[in-house]
Amino acid sequence: MKNIKIRLMLLPLLLSTLALGACSQNAKQDDKNAGTVTSSQGGDGTKSGTIGAGGASGVNSNSTRGDYLPNQNVNNDPNNTNDLTLSGLNDPSNLLSKRVIYFDYNKAGIRPEYMILINTHAKLAAKYPQLKMRLEGHADERGSREYNVALSEQRSQSVKRLMGIQGARSGQIKTIGYGEEVPIVTGHDKDSWQQNRRVEIKYDNY
Amino acid sequence: MRNGNKMDKVSNSKTQIIEKRGGWSIKKAFLPLFSVIFILLSSSTYAELELHISKTSDDGIPIYIANISAGIPGGHNGIIEADLKRSGRFTIVNRSKIPNIASYGETLNAGAYQDIADYIVRGKDNGNGGLFIELVSTTDNAKTNYTITANENPRRPAHKAADLIYEKITRRKGAFDTRLAYVTVTNSTSKNRTFRLYISDSDGNNPQSILSSRRPIMSPAWSPDGSELAYVSFEKNTSAIYVQNIFTGAKRLISAREGINGAPAWSPDGSRIAMSLSINGNPEIYTINTKSGALKRITNSSAIDTEPAWNGTGSIIFTSNRGGSPQLYRISANGGDAQRITFDGKYNSAADIANNKIAFISGNRGAFHVAIKSMSESGKNMLSNGRLDESPTLAPNGAMVAYTTLRNGQNTLAVVSDNGKSRQFLTSPAGDVREPAWSPYLHK
Amino acid sequence: MAMIGAILFHVLIVGLFVLSFDWTEKPEMAEAGIPVSIILPNAEALELPTKIGNTEKEPEKQIVEPEPSEESIKAAEAIEKKQEQQQLATIARQEAALKIKEATEKRLLEQARAKKKLADQKLADQKLAEQKKTEQEKAKREKEKQAEKAEQERKAEEQKIVEKAKQKEEALAKEKTEKEAKRKAEEKAKKIAEAKREAQAKKDAQAKRDEQAIKDAQAKKNAKKKEERKKREKAKRLAKEKEAKEKKQAEERAAKIKAEKEEAERLAKKRAAEKAAAIKAAKLKAEKEAAEKLAAKKAEYHRKWKEAQEKKKADAIAAEARKKAAAEAASNKEALVKAKRGAQISWGSKIQRHVKRRWHPPPGTSGKSAKVKITVSASGYISSGIKVLSCSGSDEFCASVKDAFEQAEPLPRPPSKFNFNKSDRTITFIMD
Structure with missing residues (x-):
């Protein structure tokens, strides 16, 4: 009930797009991100991102390296975070409602298409310092179980690091690796495995 | 002297017996290889034999277990038979081959059954749940008698008998009177999913749950005295290592540090528990003193280091992807440089060590199998042929490996002998079974 | 006075020297002499057991001999000096002090003793020399004796050799005779054997011979x-x-008167005719006898021929029988060998299975192989130890090979009825 109220109050805001404060002036950083974001180097984040009804699909990129960096300002105000509200977490049309990042087999690197999603959540965390989240990493059933725990922990660490770059505080984010213990689906096929290789972003109260 | 010279001369004329051979492969290992061709090269009256023995054979020592009556389903003889068979070292002779064998206490002319079995086992219930067991060799008619006391677990006397028979014949300690710990999960994808930690006999019988949780329970590891289990719990939404007494249920927290607290493994002397912690950012191997709690970092790499297994008290085998793919490495239990010990295949992990053997998971072309190798040999043998086999654990004598394998869409327990000759699937309580851990020899 | 004082002083010094000489050197002299008397019996003792070692012994004696002689010369010189010095010393002492008199007396006594000893030594030396002479003589004698002995021995040996030769000859003769006897015995035995072998044939022959004999006898009688x-x-x-x-x-x-002359003539004729007749009769007789003899001979020859013929036949039959028996025995032996070999091989395959079932090589050892040799006792135990002839694997692998055999004991026993020898029970295994 509470969520609904908040959402109703913030509705008008959802219609506008917001520029996200960002900073990456470093083209090299782009290269790094292309492969993996597990690298701890660089304190820079992306320049900007967009959220809203358009979601990830509304991303425009001028980067020749790829279209994964939401570094283009749709909105001219880079400090406008009006669209990042807690109510967005429960709005199915809001990108914040999407909270699963999927991974490649035996990899902890973030796929480019999840940059915007991660950045968006990072900005939310940055905007609400009291907001706490858990990043729950998972693996598919292949390979050994404790190795998968480590792998899934690394996946959540990858996400956390990227969020840190985007302004989220370390104390806001807890990581956990569940390995292959908590699958989404029980199938033993490629589709099932893909669904199970993931990091789930979980907010304590939302 | 003359005779001696004669012998020498005689020994020069040899006769060769050449056997058909096949290269090593799992398939071949399960085919009887006994087509023997004899070629007489010399027509000499005296000739020494030359015989060929190939590693590839599924033939075991033929043993006949007479009916041992008892109030147990299948009888004590059934338990003993299954045990001996599971070791991959025996062939159980069908009881119909000796239809009316003299029962325990009556005179037995064992030599008469020489062509049927190498050994005959007879026995009887002592009336109080204990057993009288008699092992007779048909080769020399030698008899060995055992008296086995009763146990609150009525199946254990039979396992003890199997151990004694195994030890007498193979001169190696038997490991049938041991336990397995494992985890089951029911409703794995729903909110009602339940994890349970079980302990059963080594043949899967007599399962008893000692812990249950809505959150994952992982990686049970036996203390060297067989009275405690270390395991990983996600009870508090983060991983933690606990130790629980299997008899009293008392449990204590060993490690709940930030990040991963995983893969506990007791040192053989019980003084330390090795584990994987990520307090410094990425998973590394640490040891923790079980009395003082002192923590010692063993590995130092920017990659995943996990799944430690003690190779004696001096060194640790663990899984690391420092080379790009998960492989097994060896490191001193005091730290230092690690040496890679697996080289073929893109995925070698989850080592378990007993009696100088390492069982581990070897992945190739998307399939994961149980492999076994000797600490002193570079080669390995594949022991399983499932699609997604996991969590190998060696019996304390190194003669058998328990692991999980997918059967009918669910993970189930299997036990394979170290030579690959025998494989049994164990029954277990409802649910997906995972992470068996074979207990040490029992002292109680 | 000064001169006298100087002389006295010198005399004193000399006296002191003599004193010191007496007290220190003399016992050494005595000691130096002692070993000689000790060496002698030793030398003798040494001489006794080594009779042949005379040539080696002699140089030792020569070394021993000059030592006492030098010492005795020295001693004699010393004694002369001492005597002179002592005479001077006694004078000096008489003048110097009475106390020394006793000492000098003692010394004199000792001197005397020393003299005696020296004399004894000389005597001893003489004796020694004599002894040596005698010993040398003895040695010579002994040598001679030995030579004699040697000659005697040689002679004896020669005699022995002769005797031996004789004995040999005798032995040879004996052997010859024995051989002959043997040969004869063998021949006899052969004959007997043949006789036996021919028994069957002879029986028939005997019968015939008997008949013949009867016939002959009848013929003779006739x-x-x-x-x-x-x-x-x-x-x-x-x-x-x-x-x-x-x-x-x-x-x-009656008709004498008629023709005495004719009668006489007739008588003469008659006598002549008679004589001729007698001669004729004798001749006839002889011829008859000769004919009879010839007939007998012929009969005998025929009999012998027949016998020989029959013997030949019998021999041929016996030989054939023998051949047949030999062939049969050979085929039997071959069959036995085959059967034995078969039994050995089937036993071998039993052993093979028995060991194979108990061999648990460490994992990851494909391609590794070993060669093992064992000898199995009649009771199925490995009697010779497990000999690993070669092994290409690690210690663990090689140990597993040995372990397989240790576990396999007791092995299936070798089949008892063929009396397997050690070689038959020795097996080489190639294990890979």
């Missing part, structure tokens, strides 16, 4: 009878002729 008959007839004839003669004589006496 011949004798004929002879007797002939003799009797001769006698009759002679008697008749006599009667006829007497008649004729009577008639002739």
